[in-house]
Amino acid sequence: MDPLLLLLLLHGLLLLPLAALLLYRHSPPFQFLCKVAFFNCWIVALATLLSPVAALRGRSVENMRLLRAALLPLKHLYGIRMRVRDSELLRLPGPFVIVCNHQASLDLMGMVEVIPERCVPIAKRELLYLGTVGWACWLSGIIFIDRCRRDAAIEVIARTASAMRQENLSVWVFPEGTRNPGKSMLPFKRGAFHLAVQAQVPIVPIVISPYWDFFSPEEKRFTSGTCTIRVLPRVETLGLSPKDVPKLTESVRQAMAEALAEMSMSDHRDQDMEQPLLGPGEDRGSPQGQGDTARSRK
Numbered sequence: 223m224d225p226l227l228l229l230l231l232l233h234g235l236l237l238l239p240l241a242a243l244l245l246y247r248h249s250p251p252f253q254f255l256c257k258v259a260f261f262n263c264w265i266v267a268l269a270t271l272l273s274p275v276a277a278l279r280g281r282s283v284e285n286m287r288l289l290r291a292a293l294l295p296l297k298h299l300y301g302i303r304m305r306v307r308d309s310e311l312l313r314l315p316g317p318f319v320i321v322c323n324h325q326a327s328l329d330l331m332g333m334v335e336v337i338p339e340r341c342v343p344i345a346k347r348e349l350l351y352l353g354t355v356g357w358a359c360w361l362s363g364i365i366f367i368d369r370c371r372r373d374a375a376i377e378v379i380a381r382t383a384s385a386m387r388q389e390n391l392s393v394w395v396f397p398e399g400t401r402n403p404g405k406s407m408l409p410f411k412r413g414a415f416h417l418a419v420q421a422q423v424p425i426v427p428i429v430i431s432p433y434w435d436f437f438s439p440e441e442k443r444f445t446s447g448t449c450t451i452r453v454l455p456r457v458e459t460l461g462l463s464p465k466d467v468p469k470l471t472e473s474v475r476q477a478m479a480e481a482l483a484e485m486s487m488s489d490h491r492d493q494d495m496e497q498p499l500l501g502p503g504e505d506r507g508s509p510q511g512q513g514d515t516a517r518s519r520k
């Protein structure tokens with residue numbers, strides 16, 4: 223080959239990463255794409271690396287610690303500051319059911335920030351088929367339900383209720399049943415509330431503030447920002463029966479909707495941002511006080 227042509231080609235190859243870098247810095251949609259892809263790659267990579275370790279222990283809720291450790295660094299990479307309010311409300315003597323709003327996969331970051339010891343999420347069955355990610359989830363004791371087969375899902379919930387008491391296991395449920403980027407929460411599915419009533423354990427609602435300051439799939443925007451997680455007072459279910467479930471569901475949803483509305487109004491202009499390790503993020507506002515942050519559990 224002509225040496226001159228080769229030289230030109232080499233220069234071209236060197237320019238490619240530079241062009242990508244420039245595009246990343248100046249095109250929010252490209253940055254969004256890269257950040258979402260990196261999020262998924264991170265999960266696949268960590269699941270692949272850590273599931274053999276988890277497999278040594280066998281399927282156990284103890285592996286949730288590994289899952290937490292794998293996902294906790296994400297907030298630093300993305301420059302998302304997590305403020306947890308009233309985390310002491312999660313310190314209960316026995317098991318309980320956590321219900322939380324579900325906006326996007328990003329909720330995993332908030333989940334690992336507050337999820338207590340011996341607590342597993344309920345997830346859709348489809349996650350099981352995501353290769354090593356499914357394997358990692360299964361090894362961590364995550365409970366899978368088939369949302370299209372109500373009878374089977376109800377049976378899984380009944381088995382989970384007895385496991386909760388026998389094994390001192392708490393459960394994390396997204397009662398909206400699907401991701402919901404909208405401004406208000408979807409109507410709640412009743413499974414989580416049947417679960418709590420069957421196991422006769424309290425319900426602890428958790429509300430994650432809206433992401434629209436820093437994350438919007440519609441606008442292809444993903445910058446750094448602050449996310450507030452608020453733990454609400456527990457709701458007892460002792461003595462309640464299945465006939466009380468609809469009212470229970472509604473009252474918990476009401477409390478969460480009110481908290482969400484309140485959190486949507488207070489914007490995050492006055493909180494300082496963390497500098498993302500993954501490059502620039504549109505920081506809004508100036509660095510100031512910590513607010514009423516109560517750093518997470520334990």
Ligand SMILES: CCCCCCCC/C=C\CCCCCCCC(=O)SCCNC(=O)CCNC(=O)[C@H](O)C(C)(C)COP(=O)(O)OP(=O)(O)OC[C@H]1O[C@@H](n2cnc3c(N)ncnc32)[C@H](O)[C@@H]1OP(=O)(O)O
Pocket residue numbers: 265268269272273276285288289292293324330343344345346355358359361362364367368369372375376379380395396397398399400410411412413414416417467468
């Ligand atoms: C080792 C280290 C590795 C590191 C690597 C890291 C990897 C990490 C990666 C990843 C981490 C994973 C993170 C997990 C996150 C996943 C998130 C999701 O997947 S969210 C989707 C799934 N969640 C749900 O769907 C909610 C639960 N769903 C329910 O509870 C529903 O209620 C369900 C499925 C049970 C039924 O749904 P229906 O669509 O039929 O609707 P309904 O309105 O709730 O129920 C209809 C009737 O059935 C009764 N019913 C419901 N549940 C009942 C029950 N348990 N017992 C009796 N009746 C029940 C109800 O009372 C209702 O009847 P009446 O209208 O009241 O007469």
Ligand SMILES: CCCCCCCC/C=C\CCCCCCCC(=O)OC[C@@H](O)COP(=O)(O)O
Pocket residue numbers: 262263265266326327328330346351352353354355396399400401402
């Ligand atoms: C044979 C190997 C194939 C391997 C392919 C691996 C590709 C995996 C890519 C990314 C893994 C990321 C998993 C993130 C888990 C996010 C949990 C989540 O938020 O699930 C959504 C679910 O709550 C509601 O689902 P829908 O809104 O109803 O939908």
